Amino acid sequence: MTSTELALNTALKYVKRFEGLKLKPYLDPVGIQTIGYGITDKEVLKKYKNGMDEKTAHYLLLKELKTFATQVDDLVKVKLNANQKAALYSFVYNVGIGNFKKSTMLKLINENKLEQAATQFDRWTYASGKQLNGLINRRKTERELFELA
Numbered sequence: 001m002t003s004t005e006l007a008l009n010t011a012l013k014y015v016k017r018f019e020g021l022k023l024k025p026y027l028d029p030v031g032i033q034t035i036g037y038g039i040t041d042k043e044v045l046k047k048y049k050n051g052m053d054e055k056t057a058h059y060l061l062l063k064e065l066k067t068f069a070t071q072v073d074d075l076v077k078v079k080l081n082a083n084q085k086a087a088l089y090s091f092v093y094n095v096g097i098g099n100f101k102k103s104t105m106l107k108l109i110n111e112n113k114l115e116q117a118a119t120q121f122d123r124w125t126y127a128s129g130k131q132l133n134g135l136i137n138r139r140k141t142e143r144e145l146f147e148l149a
Helices: 003-019 042-047 054-075 082-095 097-101 104-110 114-123 133-146
Strands: 022-027 033-036
Touching: 003 054, 003 082, 003 133, 033 042, 033 054, 054 082, 054 097, 082 097, 082 114, 082 133, 097 104, 104 114, 114 133
Parallel strands: none
Antiparallel strands: 022 033
């Protein structure tokens, strides 16, 4: 199993735990329409407006995570271990690739300042201007995973 495959499997477990599974559309804590394991894609929401099964939710999560993994791997210019990759895949699944692309975290990673980069997880605990306990806990866990050798 490659480092990326291992990272994807780990990230999948973490994202499932963080996001939880809702088979019908719902509003997240800041009012964004969501379904499955935190999917906010408007086309997906339209297609599954009456709900989805667990298998579909898993497939959609894996598909989206693979896309983010490829994007993260393209942006990161230094070698990372599987835990570091998994933490970033989970993080980017939540904050989006655009936010990661312009982040201090990515800049520090590409300067190979990984200890400093790890501290950046702590800054991403707000959604729509509100600090959320769920994000505080998620970032703490992602940071701990990133810091594992």
